[in-house]
Amino acid sequence: MKLRYKIATGFLVLAVVSLSALGIVLSHNSACGPAPVISGDATLMKAIVYRCYGSPDVLQLEEIEKPTPVDNEVLVKVKAAAVNPLDWHYMRGSPYIMRLLGAGLGSPADPRMGVDFAGTVEAVGRDVTQFKPGDEVFGGRSGAFAEYVIIPDDRALVLKPANLSFEQAAAVPIAAITALQALRDKGQIKPGHKVLINGASGGVGTFAVQIAKSYGAEVTGVCSARNADMVRSIGADHVIDYKIENYTENGLHYDLIIDMVGNHSLSKNRQVLTPDGKLVMVGGATGNWLGPLIRPIKALMYSPFVEQEFLMLLANMRQQDLKVLSELMKTGAITPVIDRSYPLSEVAAAIRYSEEGHARGKIIIKLE
Numbered sequence: 001m002k003l004r005y006k007i008a009t010g011f012l013v014l015a016v017v018s019l020s021a022l023g024i025v026l027s028h029n030s031a032c033g034p035a036p037v038i039s040g041d042a043t044l045m046k047a048i049v050y051r052c053y054g055s056p057d058v059l060q061l062e063e064i065e066k067p068t069p070v071d072n073e074v075l076v077k078v079k080a081a082a083v084n085p086l087d088w089h090y091m092r093g094s095p096y097i098m099r100l101l102g103a104g105l106g107s108p109a110d111p112r113m114g115v116d117f118a119g120t121v122e123a124v125g126r127d128v129t130q131f132k133p134g135d136e137v138f139g140g141r142s143g144a145f146a147e148y149v150i151i152p153d154d155r156a157l158v159l160k161p162a163n164l165s166f167e168q169a170a171a172v173p174i175a176a177i178t179a180l181q182a183l184r185d186k187g188q189i190k191p192g193h194k195v196l197i198n199g200a201s202g203g204v205g206t207f208a209v210q211i212a213k214s215y216g217a218e219v220t221g222v223c224s225a226r227n228a229d230m231v232r233s234i235g236a237d238h239v240i241d242y243k244i245e246n247y248t249e250n251g252l253h254y255d256l257i258i259d260m261v262g263n264h265s266l267s268k269n270r271q272v273l274t275p276d277g278k279l280v281m282v283g284g285a286t287g288n289w290l291g292p293l294i295r296p297i298k299a300l301m302y303s304p305f306v307e308q309e310f311l312m313l314l315a316n317m318r319q320q321d322l323k324v325l326s327e328l329m330k331t332g333a334i335t336p337v338i339d340r341s342y343p344l345s346e347v348a349a350a351i352r353y354s355e356e357g358h359a360r361g362k363i364i365i366k367l368e
């Protein structure tokens with residue numbers, strides 16, 4: 001064999017071995033570790049923790065050390081939290097790329113679960129000026145499935161509008177910020193736009209319908225028949241039952257499609273977009289490996305050849321956007337839709353229900 005073929009073969013073998021090793025490392029699930037020893041004089045709180053990746057069975061209700069706020073931090077006594085698909089992606093460590101991006105190789109880097117919460121400020125660090133003990137607040141921070149959560153005062157934390165219950169406020173952060181950023185930032189929504197929301201009855205969809213209406217859009221919600229009345233009641237002008245009608249085949253056109261489901265190809269979506277229409281891809285990606293990346297990669301390759309835009313969204317938890325949403329809720333322009341509530345001890349059941357993919361609005365964790 002000539003030298004250059006030997007070198008090429010060597011590189012190929014190295015590449016295959018490296019990729020296989022990366023695959024093994026990324027997909028490896030370590031056994032569940034023991035709870036750390038807590039010093040006898042520590043103040044404790046109840047929290048949901050997980051020390052290995054897996055099904056909801058890995059979730060445990062434990063007593064862990066209650067955090068103390070320093071300098072710019074706010075300690076919130078959690079009254080309600082909300083479940084998002086993000087929670088079970090972290091619980092399963094899937095897609096695996098999340099593990100490389102900070103979720104933790106082999107086992108979770110952070111054993112705490114949950115993000116969305118609402119509650120009462122219990123204590124603040126000495127530099128905090130925006131919040132004081134007793135304030136009713138809501139926001140997003142990892143570790144929300146617990147009696148207390150701690151968060152820097154300039155992060156995703158705002159005062160709760162008085163017309164909202166703690167359960168309603170907890171429903172807001174991830175889902176409503178996602179809907180707002182999909183419609184406003186990616187979709188550039190305008191009054192009079194024809195907007196289609198695919199997955200209109202879910203957590204993100206129920207906010208997307210209402211926010212799109214608040215922008216003066218004509219909204220079509222895609223959901224199943226059992227949710228049609230609810231989606232109409234929150235403002236959708238038209239409802240399509242996905243079980244009997246395919247929105248990509250009914251001859252209607254849209255300026256903007258917000259897609260939480262990802263069940264129709266890019267080219268099918270393009271056929272129902274106006275010439276300068278946009279598709280914002282929010283969710284629906286499945287699979288542990290390349291599944292979640294395939295649509296964005298296809299969109300990158302497809303975009304240069306068509307007029308329409310295909311945009312991927314990764315929601316960003318911004319305090320400023322929570323303030324925008326608070327204003328919309330104060331005026332009644334949006335009202336969170338709540339499906340059902342579970343106590344903290346039943347987070348595993350709540351996550352199991354979320355994983356079924358048929359939530360009607362938001363799933364809430366209610367604390368005492």
Ligand SMILES: NC(=O)c1ccc[n+]([C@@H]2O[C@H](COP(=O)([O-])OP(=O)(O)OC[C@H]3O[C@@H](n4cnc5c(N)ncnc54)[C@H](OP(=O)(O)O)[C@@H]3O)[C@@H](O)[C@H]2O)c1
Nearest residue numbers: 085178199201202203204224242283284313314315358359
């Ligand atoms: N990109 C981001 O930053 C970001 C942020 C948040 C969420 N997400 C993703 O967005 C997706 C939606 O999140 P979510 O919180 O809204 O989830 P969710 O609350 O679990 O939504 C479930 C809803 O999807 C509906 N649905 C299922 N199949 C459908 C279909 N074929 N056509 C239309 N609707 C269908 C269900 O309605 P039926 O019961 O009637 O079937 C249900 O109401 C998830 O994949 C999530 O991971 C992405």
